[in-house]
Amino acid sequence: MGVNIEPERFEQLVQRAFDALPKSLQLENLPILIDEEQLKPTGKPNEFIAGEYFGCTHKNLGWHECAVAKRVVVYKKAVELGAHNEKEVLASLVTLLAHEIGHALGFDEQKLRELGVTLVP
Numbered sequence: 001m002g003v004n005i006e007p008e009r010f011e012q013l014v015q016r017a018f019d020a021l022p023k024s025l026q027l028e029n030l031p032i033l034i035d036e037e038q039l040k041p042t043g044k045p046n047e048f049i050a051g052e053y054f055g056c057t058h059k060n061l062g063w064h065e066c067a068v069a070k071r072v073v074v075y076k077k078a079v080e081l082g083a084h085n086e087k088e089v090l091a092s093l094v095t096l097l098a099h100e101i102g103h104a105l106g107f108d109e110q111k112l113r114e115l116g117v118t119l120v121p
């Protein structure tokens with residue numbers, strides 16, 4: 001397992017994954033950022049966080065959370081580690097973006113699981 005993709009190419013794949021999402025998930029004003037360096041463990045052996053959503057959600061509008069700039073961060077290294085080839089990278093990016101944007105819309109892990117957008121490999 002594991003691929004190594006040029007940063008520019010990876011950016012294109014993230015854009016392609018975003019374009020493949022249903023229009024209802026293509027939120028405006030929600031930057032999708034790529035972190036090329038960090039590899040954050042999930043707590044389980046050899047499992048790393050592929051993406052994170054930062055910011056308040058539609059259900060959680062406390063001022064403190066809202067003070068955080070809304071954004072989705074994609075952890076390039078974790079995505080690469082979980083894939084055998086570019087096709088798998090693209091597929092996991094589609095699920096990842098749907099999942100993280102789902103959080104922005106206020107869905108919790110359980111709801112996302114019901115909807116079939118889980119990140120567990």
Ligand SMILES: [Zn+2]
Nearest residue numbers: 099103109112
């Ligand atoms: Zn999640």
